[in-house]
Amino acid sequence: MLAPMPDSAEPRAAMAAPAQGKTRTNDFVVKFANVNGSGSASANGMFARSVMRMGVPVAARNIFPSNIQGLPTWYEVRITEAGHLGRRGGVDLMVAMNPQTWDRDLAEIESGGYLFYDSTKPVPRSRLRDDITVIGVPLTAMCNEAYELPRERQLFKNVIYVGALAALLGIDPEAVKSLIAEDFAGKDRLIKANFEALAMGYGYVTEHLGPIALQVRKADAVGDRIYVEGNQAAALGAVYGGATVCAWYPITPSTSLAEAFTAYCQDLRVDPETGKARYAIVQAEDEIASIGIVVGAGWNGCRAFTATSGPGVSLMTEFIGLSYFAEIPAVIFDVQRGGPSTGMPTRTQQADLLAAAYAGHGDTKHVMLLPADPGECFEMGAQAFDLADRLQTTVFVMLDLDIGMNEWLTKPFTWDDSRRLDRGKVMSHHDLEVATEEFGRYRDVDGDGIPYRTYPGVHPTKGGYFTRGTSRNPYARYSEEGAVYVDNMERLLRKFDTARTMVPAPVIRPAKRKTRDGVLYFGSTAPAMDEALQMLEAQGRYVDAIRVRAFPFAQDIYDFVAAHDRVFVVEQNRDAQLKTLLMTEGGIDAAKIPSVLHYDGTPITARFIAGEIAQRLALSRVEAAE
Amino acid sequence: MTYILKPQLHHPKLPTNSLGYTRRDYEGSVSTLCAGCGHDSISAAIIQACFELELPPHRVAKLSGIGCSSKTPDYFLGNSHGFNTVHGRMPSVLTGANLANRDLIYLGVSGDGDSASIGLGQFAHAIRRGVNMLYIVENNGVYGLTKGQFSATSDRGSKSKKGLVNTDAGIDMVSLALQMGATFVGRSFSGDKDQLVPLIKAGLAHKGAAFIDCVSPCVQFNNHVGSTKSFDYVREHNEAVNRLDVITPRDPIEVSYKSGESVRVQQHDGSILSLHKIADLYNPSNRAQALGYLQARQARGQVVTGLLFVDPSAGDLHDAVGTVDTPLNQLNEAELVPGAAALAKLNADLR
Numbered sequence: 001m002l003a004p005m006p007d008s009a010e011p012r013a014a015m016a017a018p019a020q021g022k023t024r025t026n027d028f029v030v031k032f033a034n035v036n037g038s039g040s041a042s043a044n045g046m047f048a049r050s051v052m053r054m055g056v057p058v059a060a061r062n063i064f065p066s067n068i069q070g071l072p073t074w075y076e077v078r079i080t081e082a083g084h085l086g087r088r089g090g091v092d093l094m095v096a097m098n099p100q101t102w103d104r105d106l107a108e109i110e111s112g113g114y115l116f117y118d119s120t121k122p123v124p125r126s127r128l129r130d131d132i133t134v135i136g137v138p139l140t141a142m143c144n145e146a147y148e149l150p151r152e153r154q155l156f157k158n159v160i161y162v163g164a165l166a167a168l169l170g171i172d173p174e175a176v177k178s179l180i181a182e183d184f185a186g187k188d189r190l191i192k193a194n195f196e197a198l199a200m201g202y203g204y205v206t207e208h209l210g211p212i213a214l215q216v217r218k219a220d221a222v223g224d225r226i227y228v229e230g231n232q233a234a235a236l237g238a239v240y241g242g243a244t245v246c247a248w249y250p251i252t253p254s255t256s257l258a259e260a261f262t263a264y265c266q267d268l269r270v271d272p273e274t275g276k277a278r279y280a281i282v283q284a285e286d287e288i289a290s291i292g293i294v295v296g297a298g299w300n301g302c303r304a305f306t307a308t309s310g311p312g313v314s315l316m317t318e319f320i321g322l323s324y325f326a327e328i329p330a331v332i333f334d335v336q337r338g339g340p341s342t343g344m345p346t347r348t349q350q351a352d353l354l355a356a357a358y359a360g361h362g363d364t365k366h367v368m369l370l371p372a373d374p375g376e377c378f379e380m381g382a383q384a385f386d387l388a389d390r391l392q393t394t395v396f397v398m399l400d401l402d403i404g405m406n407e408w409l410t411k412p413f414t415w416d417d418s419r420r421l422d423r424g425k426v427m428s429h430h431d432l433e434v435a436t437e438e439f440g441r442y443r444d445v446d447g448d449g450i451p452y453r454t455y456p457g458v459h460p461t462k463g464g465y466f467t468r469g470t471s472r473n474p475y476a477r478y479s480e481e482g483a484v485y486v487d488n489m490e491r492l493l494r495k496f497d498t499a500r501t502m503v504p505a506p507v508i509r510p511a512k513r514k515t516r517d518g519v520l521y522f523g524s525t526a527p528a529m530d531e532a533l534q535m536l537e538a539q540g541r542y543v544d545a546i547r548v549r550a551f552p553f554a555q556d557i558y559d560f561v562a563a564h565d566r567v568f569v570v571e572q573n574r575d576a577q578l579k580t581l582l583m584t585e586g587g588i589d590a591a592k593i594p595s596v597l598h599y600d601g602t603p604i605t606a607r608f609i610a611g612e613i614a615q616r617l618a619l620s621r622v623e624a625a626e
Numbered sequence: 627m628t629y630i631l632k633p634q635l636h637h638p639k640l641p642t643n644s645l646g647y648t649r650r651d652y653e654g655s656v657s658t659l660c661a662g663c664g665h666d667s668i669s670a671a672i673i674q675a676c677f678e679l680e681l682p683p684h685r686v687a688k689l690s691g692i693g694c695s696s697k698t699p700d701y702f703l704g705n706s707h708g709f710n711t712v713h714g715r716m717p718s719v720l721t722g723a724n725l726a727n728r729d730l731i732y733l734g735v736s737g738d739g740d741s742a743s744i745g746l747g748q749f750a751h752a753i754r755r756g757v758n759m760l761y762i763v764e765n766n767g768v769y770g771l772t773k774g775q776f777s778a779t780s781d782r783g784s785k786s787k788k789g790l791v792n793t794d795a796g797i798d799m800v801s802l803a804l805q806m807g808a809t810f811v812g813r814s815f816s817g818d819k820d821q822l823v824p825l826i827k828a829g830l831a832h833k834g835a836a837f838i839d840c841v842s843p844c845v846q847f848n849n850h851v852g853s854t855k856s857f858d859y860v861r862e863h864n865e866a867v868n869r870l871d872v873i874t875p876r877d878p879i880e881v882s883y884k885s886g887e888s889v890r891v892q893q894h895d896g897s898i899l900s901l902h903k904i905a906d907l908y909n910p911s912n913r914a915q916a917l918g919y920l921q922a923r924q925a926r927g928q929v930v931t932g933l934l935f936v937d938p939s940a941g942d943l944h945d946a947v948g949t950v951d952t953p954l955n956q957l958n959e960a961e962l963v964p965g966a967a968a969l970a971k972l973n974a975d976l977r
Contacts, residue, residue, distance in 0.1 A: 228976045268964045292711070318712050322711065460705060
């Protein structure tokens with residue numbers, strides 16, 4: 001370990017201990033503790049991407065406050081040649097740049113791990129730990145010497161520590177430099193200044209410290225994967241899904257979805273001859289108007305969507321009920337955050353499932369798609385529009401902050417050019433002309449619960465109807481007759497049953513050995529679950545896994561539960577919302593589907609899942625033995 | 627409540643417009659409102675205006691919120707698509723519908739309960755976005771369907787049927803529309819068809835956010851002494867600032883007023899608004915003056931009616947967004963989906 005430091009040291013470097021222990025290559029966790037608004041985010045992002053440039057996968061997560069400047073913020077980078085894209089838990093190298101959170105950051109370091117800090121001001125030994133290696137670089141002193149302007153001192157400090165980390169971890173400085181050159185293309189002065197800051201940090205470590213036992217080595221494990229935020233992927237999915245109207249209201253963590261849609265449309269949806277827009281985006285006055293615009297556009301034959309989070313879904317609830325009952329297509333991207341109420345606006349949860357599934361007064365049910373990574377955000381982002389048109393109802397795409405606002409390594413987007421947008425049962429002018437029966441907007445002609453619709457203005461005398469949220473007969477005429485009402489409500493149930501056959505099927509992953517235990521999960525839990533299952537198998541514990549990708553639940557999900565003695569349901573909320581849906585919709589016994597719940601607002605970790613499940617499996621083994 | 631379809635038989639000699647439609651073709655189902663309701667007169671004026679403007683009835687989309695007035699779109703333009711949305715939220719639904727198909731004519735029908743209370747925000751924002759529509763508030767100062775509560779347009783000091791006195795200030799929708807940037811603002815009275823029909827015609831022909839506040843007495847709950855929205859009160863206090871004739875591009879131009887008494891304004895679609903001045907000083911092309919005039923008269927208890935403001939060269943939300951000329955709901959796959967080759971490029975940018 002480190003030699004004892006004097007209580008009041010001159011600005012100096014603490015010596016690293018490169019030979020300590022076994023070198024860990026391409027498998028460790030670096031966490032940056034910063035103050036937000038200090039420009040650290042772009043430097044930290046550059047650090048992560050430079051590792052990827054070396055062919056080593058990373059999983060990065062931004063843990064940030066609901067604030068613009070001055071509060072603690074963290075950025076966790078998992079360097080993982082094995083491709084574990086979830087959070088592992090624990091930190092191997094803490095880059096402690098925020099005095100406010102020093103103690104808790106220090107406590108989080110794994111025993112035998114490293115602390116990197118700004119050694120300009122000496123830190124008393126009592127504020128350090130004996131079981132870790134401390135690496136000090138006098139960042140502030142270096143900046144004060146090199147730069148005049150306070151803003152420069154602050155910004156370049158971040159680049160200097162990236163340079164220092166590159167030298168400590170064996171990251172190719174050329175990888176960082178190529179990223180700087182790309183990010184600041186055309187701004188030569190900035191490129192030069194950044195190169196200099198980088199060299200300053202790199203040179204300091206080379207001269208005074210040398211590498212540590214956490215090392216990045218060139219590999220070929222990234223493949224053709226792309227690195228993208230779920231919100232951006234979902235927005236691109238909406239472009240490919242043919243969405244033309246987007247109405248939204250700013251709310252974290254969904255804002256970047258609408259902004260990405262805007263940017264993609266400006267790039268991909270402009271008429272090349274006139275320069276005019278093949279889309280309309282409205283930043284509405286609130287979430288209610290956003291969904292109102294979506295419903296109006298959907299009624300009139302456009303593919304329309306909004307992006308929001310839990311508080312927005314609460315506000316939109318009345319319109320969602322209208323969309324259900326009047327049968328109007330709408331797509332809502334719900335990028336979930338910590339609730340209830342304002343909750344934890346910049347933390348992640350999967351806690352809107354019940355609010356979305358049953359949004360609205362009276363008897364309502366809605367389709368939800370549950371993407372597990374940005375690749376699925378793209379696919380489901382496009383598919384949602386086909387489903388909304390085919391089912392003539394609201395379709396939710398349930399992202400969360402973890403997928404939505406973090407860049408994930410994901411398989412490249414694909415599109416089959418022979419694929420056609422499926423507008424569902426829409427009667428054209430010609431269809432109305434040749435129809436032999438009277439048009440009835442809510443008639444179940446095909447027995448699947450899905451009626452035929454017309455767009456306004458289609459025909460002078462046929463197909464017109466009055467849309468309303470009140471009960472009506474199959475010909476859209478107002479009716480309060482009990483039998484007529486019940487008939488319509490039963491048809492809507494039939495339609496929901498049809499939805500079950502259209503939504504994405506679950507993904508089943510059998511264990512390597514036969515087992516009576518299963519685990520069921522969804523959404524952003526997926527990568528941590530993949531790793532947790534490996535950890536469990538390494539311990540000789542086997543569970544079959546099923547990843548749910550949509551609601552209403554496909555029959556395969558009920559069959560999976562029926563085929564096991566016990567199925568753990570892993571969710572990132574307090575009240576076991578997916579389990580509630582399984583019990584309510586599938587009549588499953590609560591005891592058969594015990595919950596594993598993680599809801600502190602940080603993304604779930606592999607260690608947490610493996611630990612919880614291992615403990616319960618061990619417990620039941622003891623019980624069985626007794 | 628039952629739903630009554632009107633018989634389809636027409637008198638063979640009913641006059642037709644140039645499209646071959648009779649006035650009956652612009653009617654809807656039988657009204658279920660109270661006998662004598664001002665709203666039915668407004669429905670009749672809408673029917674007349676559409677007939678005279680020779681609009682293909684199915685090319686009008688009619689939208690409403692919740693309340694007595696919002697039920698009326700069922701009672702006119704029976705072959706048009708209509709949408710009875712949720713309370714106070716018609717403006718956003720209309721905005722979305724308008725974005726989807728710029729080629730239809732959008733008529734929003736609402737009431738003072740729907741637009742001045744729960745819907746005040748959406749009313750204001752649809753106006754300030756310049757949504758191309760005619761927005762009519764059938765203003766009776768009272769909640770009729772729930773039997774007689776004050777609405778937000780009730781004047782302070784007016785009395786309810788039960789004898790309660792309203793202590794809150796009334797909201798003037800006309801002033802609000804002017805402040806929010808409406809490019810066509812009128813006020814009328816359901817009992818004055820000669821004034822109302824040309825206003826509706828001009829509003830339907832207007833490009834941009836057109837608003838008409840139509841005082842429409844509630845015969846059941848707000849037509850008594852002490853109400854400022856009763857037939858008698860409005861007749862006594864009505865101050866029309868002008869009389870309007872709408873000349874469509876198809877009409878031969880015949881002006882019945884002497885020159886100097888009338889002002890001509892040509893709208894975007896070619897229609898000409900011929901305005902016969904009644905109040906000499908009133909200038910409907912000056913927003914600030916209109917506001918001052920209205921507020922001064924209102925303070926004296928007068929109800930100023932007529933075409934109060936018009937900007938004939940106004941643009942609309944589609945101009946602001948810069949949408950293509952083809953309605954968005956008619957764009958084809960090739961125009962909407964960038965395809966696999968574009969995606970490969972996007973993937974490359976994300977590595």
